[in-house]
Amino acid sequence: MISRETRDIIVNGLWKQNPSLVQLLGLCPLLAISNSVVNSLSLGLATTLVMAVASASVSLVRNFIPHEIRIPTFVLIIAAAVTVVDLLMNAYVHPLYLVLGVFIPLITTNCIVLARVETFASKRSTFNSVLDAVMMGLGLTLVLVVLGALREVGGKGTLFSGLDLALGPAARDWVVTVLPDYQGFLLAILPPGAFIGLGLLIALKNGIEAMRQARRARPVPALQT
Amino acid sequence: MPGSPHISLQRNSVRAVMLKVLAALVPGVIVHAWVFGPGIWVSLLVCTAFAYLFEALALAMRNLPLKPFLTDGSVLVTAWLLALSMPTLLPWWIYAVGMLIAVLVAKHLYGGLGQNLFNPAMVGYAALIVSFPMYMNLWPAPVSVASHTPNLMEAFDLVFAGQGAVSPDAYTAATPMDAVRAHVRAGGRAEEIARESFKLIGKETLVLTYLLGGVLLLATRVITWHIPVAFLAGVTVTAGVLYGLDPARYADPLFHLVTGSTMLGAFFILTDPVSASGTPRGKLIYAGLAGFITVLIRTYGNYPDGVAFSVLLMNMAVPFIDAHTQPRVFGEARGRRGGS
Structure with a gap:
């Protein structure tokens, strides 16, 4: 049985308050790294992990943190979580770590992590905080992956290139060539592609919302010819 | 936005203006077909x-x-x-x-x-x-x-x-501009290849027809003199200074005027009524700086021509330029900025 509160948290994270499409937070890594599905997915999951750990820790100690110095405390906790993820990725997926480079340490400064800790985890129960962090993280990851897929197919005509960086050389053959003999559309890979692609995704989300609202306002479909 | 009165006459409708621009482009198109096939x-x-x-x-x-x-x-x-x-x-x-x-x-x-x-x-x-x-x-x-x-x-x-x-x-x-750039990088003198490509190309004819089209636009008052003159002056002065500093490394101003899309840009591209500056002083600043940037991109950049990028850069500056170059409204005290 899923309570109403739990459901709200899930819907907010994935759709209604989606960090990338609605709150527009944490856009810097989103725009910088989303040039392929593999990069997007790995940075998205790393951010989700950091958010979960940071939110869990903060909500556990939320009653012991003096209000006046809460932001520095939160940042320290987030930085600790990021360091753990950073070292883990360095140890186990080193090639991918090299590709993502500075954007892993930069998760510390990602506004969405601090935003969720400050507005949610510092006020709510641990279970709800972790759920919120994971759902927000997945919402971010989802947009990152869609944007990464758009830019990769548009720019290079492939999907999942660079998977071997995460899963070892065996994964090299898993690259899906969506458009064979594709000439490449550099604009999609370059930074403007990220801005245009994100703009299109936001427009799509707003379009879907507007359509649903219009349908709700007119429950009986007009059947006149 | 130019100031009032906003007179709207049929001869200045979007359609009439666009048709005049197209008509002014026709000689250029015909000569293009003649020069380049x-x-x-x-x-x-x-x-x-x-x-x-x-x-x-x-x-x-x-x-x-x-x-x-x-x-x-x-x-x-x-x-x-x-x-x-x-x-x-x-x-x-x-x-x-x-x-x-x-x-x-x-x-x-x-x-x-x-x-x-x-x-x-x-x-x-x-x-x-x-x-x-x-x-x-x-x-x-x-x-x-x-x-x-x-x-x-x-x-x-x-x-x-x-x-x-x-x-x-x-x-x-290779376009003359690329040829000059490659020649200079290889250690040659810019003027040798610039003169050489002139003779080969016969492109002056095309440039002259764009100029003719531009004069047509000026005569029919589709555009004012500010933008073309300021742009061509910007190109000439910038190229002239570079050429004066070191004629071996930089092509002369005339070369910059007749190659690439300088003329097309001066009369047809920069003068786009929507994205260009609308005030007289603003037009001079907008087009003059565009000419300056064009020569810089051509000389130091890696792209074949600089007109497009300089136009886009200056388009971005247009709202700012317009806000600071509003003409003095009659009766307003001198020295006061209008519009802000």
């Missing part, structure tokens, strides 16, 4: 077709009436300007992508006719040169020096069916 007809045709397709699509999606917008000729001007500033004989889909970006992204995403911050044709050009540098450097050689100039049928084949029996080497050549 009939490829321009094909690229004009492809660009026009896709321009109307995307314009109709955008209007349908935005629930706007098709007829007034499709017949006002503005999208045709965008199509022709893009076709004239690009190499001919490229595969058709490159023109299609260019028009898609020009019409859908640069024009309609910003709100359609009259709302676009950037010159649509130049946005299309910039996107193409960033995305497909290999193709965008395949400039056709002038008929006078090409070993083979594709005729109209071969041009259609090249555009729609891809490379046939003809190798691109037979009908393409």
Whole structure:
């Protein structure tokens, strides 16, 4: 049985308050790294992990943190979580770590992590905080992956290139060539592609919302010819 | 925005202005076909077709009436300007992508006719040169020096069916600007190759016809003198200073005036009434700086021409320029800024 509160948290994270499409937070890594599905997915999951750990820790100690110095405390906790993820990725997926480079340490400064800790985890129960962090993280990851897929197919005509960086050389053959003999559309890979692609995704989300609202306002479909 | 009175006469309707611009471009197109072969007809045709397709699509999606917008000729001007500033004989889909970006992204995403911050044709050009540098450097050689100039049928084949029996080497050549840049990098003197390419190209004729078209626009008061004069002055002065500093490394001002899309830019591209500055002093600043940036990009950049990028950069500065160059309203005290 899923309570109403739990459901709200899930819907907010994935759709209604989606960090990338609605709150527009944490856009810097989103725009910088989303040039392929593999990069997007790995940075998205790393951010989700950091958010979960940071939110869990903060909500556990939320009653012991003096209000006046809460932001520095939160940042320290987030930085600790990021360091753990950073070292883990360095140890186990080193090639991918090299590709993502500075954007892993930069998760510390990602506004969405601090935003969720400050507005949610510092006020709510641990279970709800972790759920919120994971759902927000997945919402971010989802947009990152869609944007990464758009830019990769548009720019290079492939999907999942660079998977071997995460899963070892065996994964090299898993690259899906969506458009064979594709000439490449550099604009999609370059930074403007990220801005245009994100703009299109936001427009799509707003379009879907507007359509649903219009349908709700007119429950009986007009059947006149 | 120019100040009041906002007189709207039929002869100044969007349609009338656009038709005059198109008419002024016609001599340039004909001479282009004469200097570079009939490829321009094909690229004009492809660009026009896709321009109307995307314009109709955008209007349908935005629930706007098709007829007034499709017949006002503005999208045709965008199509022709893009076709004239690009190499001919490229595969058709490159023109299609260019028009898609020009019409859908640069024009309609910003709100359609009259709302676009950037010159649509130049946005299309910039996107193409960033995305497909290999193709965008395949400039056709002038008929006078090409070993083979594709005729109209071969041009259609090249555009729609891809490379046939003809190798691109037979009908393409480095542009004079590229030639000078390569020559200087190899340690030669700029003026040798600049003079040499002049003789070969015969492109002055084309430049003169754009100039003629521009004079036509001036005479019919579609444009004012400010933008062309300031742009050409900006190019001449910047190139002149560089040439004066070291004639061996920099091409002379005349070279910059007659190569690339300087003339096309001065009279047809920079003067786009939507994205250009609207105040007299603003126009001088806008176009003068565009000329300065053009020569800088040509001299120090890696892209074949600087006009498109300088136009886009200055488009961005237009709201700022306009806000600070509002003409003094009659009766207002001197020295006070209007508008702010």
